[in-house]
Amino acid sequence: MKKALLLIVTLAVISGCATKSQLNLGLSQDFYTHKEIVVGVYMTELPKTDTHIVGAHCLLCYAVATGANSSLTKQMKTLNSEDLEGLDQKVVDLIVSKGISAKIIETEIIINELKQFDSKEDNFARRDFRSFKDKLNIDKLVVIDLNMLGAYRAYNGYFPQGGPMGAVIGSAYTIDLKTNRYELYEKIDFKISPDGTWDEPPAFPGVSNSFFQAIELTKERILQLF
Numbered sequence: 173m174k175k176a177l178l179l180i181v182t183l184a185v186i187s188g189c190a191t192k193s194q195l196n197l198g199l200s201q202d203f204y205t206h207k208e209i210v211v212g213v214y215m216t217e218l219p220k221t222d223t224h225i226v227g228a229h230c231l232l233c234y235a236v237a238t239g240a241n242s243s244l245t246k247q248m249k250t251l252n253s254e255d256l257e258g259l260d261q262k263v264v265d266l267i268v269s270k271g272i273s274a275k276i277i278e279t280e281i282i283i284n285e286l287k288q289f290d291s292k293e294d295n296f297a298r299r300d301f302r303s304f305k306d307k308l309n310i311d312k313l314v315v316i317d318l319n320m321l322g323a324y325r326a327y328n329g330y331f332p333q334g335g336p337m338g339a340v341i342g343s344a345y346t347i348d349l350k351t352n353r354y355e356l357y358e359k360i361d362f363k364i365s366p367d368g369t370w371d372e373p374p375a376f377p378g379v380s381n382s383f384f385q386a387i388e389l390t391k392e393r394i395l396q397l398f
Contacts, residue, residue: 197295199346199397200355203312204270211267211346212310214277215260221251221322221383223336228327237327243373244336248322251380255387256340259394260316266398267314277308283317295354297347305349313349314356316394318342323379324363335370337363338382340390344397358397362386 223245228237238245260276267274286299301313324339325332339362346356364385366378 192294194295194298194354194357196359197354197357203346203355204272207271209272209311210309211264211272211274211312211314212277212304212308213260213263213267213274213314213316214279214281215316216281216283216318218253218256219319219321221248221253223248223323223325224320224339226324226326227333228329230329233327233329236330237325237332240332241323241325241336244323244376244379247374247376247380248383251322251383253321253387255384256318256321256391259391262391262395263314263316263398266395270398275310277310277313279308281315283315289352291352295357297345297352297354300352301347302349302352311349312346312355314344314346316342316344318360318390322383335366336379337365338379338384338386339363340383340386344394356397358393360390360393362389362393364389 223241225234225237225241228234264274264276281304283299286301289297289300304313305311318340320339320341322339323336324341325334325336327333340360341362342360344356344358344360345354347353348355362385364382366382368378370376370378372378
């Protein structure tokens with residue numbers, strides 16, 4: 173009984189210490205007031221389109237779900253995301269049009285390999301981006317990080333929770349490189365259900381079209397942020 177109670181307490185402590193999810197944060201009101209700054213815009217490499225199975229946690233569940241969606245996956249992998257290419261340049265152009273110097277960052281930034289940044293205050297990046305201020309000669313860094321493209325399908329174990337949706341998932345944020353504080357943070361999470369019947373192999377036009385709709389909504393939203 174004591175061991176069970178200790179386990180419950182331990183789990184409660186771990187849960188309480190879990191890192192809070194970053195909430196959406198609108199662009200800082202003074203972003204465009206400091207005309208002397210330079211803004212860098214960096215877009216991570218776009219992932220390949222695929223079918224993403226979420227919620228089939230056990231290995232056998234996942235294998236069954238993957239097999240059941242193999243035809244859809246084959247189609248998803250033929251789709252391209254070229255309409256998202258050049259989004260970083262559009263953000264640069266938008267910022268420049270409002271009187272601030274901006275440029276695309278070509279240098280690869282491996283975000284997960286940056287040092288951890290510890291702060292008890294809200295709205296600070298969990299990775300330390302501050303070194304890029306001098307390395308890249310910029311004051312603010314805009315990051316467009318889209319990490320899931322294609323079809324999204326939710327499962328509960330072996331059982332699908334509805335049909336697949338066209339999806340673009342990721343985030344967009346701006347960091348003040350002097351403080352490592354977010355001046356903008358937006359979760360990108362567009363999941364679009366197909367119109368009508370989705371299960372139309374081999375081309376799955378409904379799911380394919382919903383994916384391209386998600387791309388358009390993503391482009392529009394990111395540009396609206398600035």
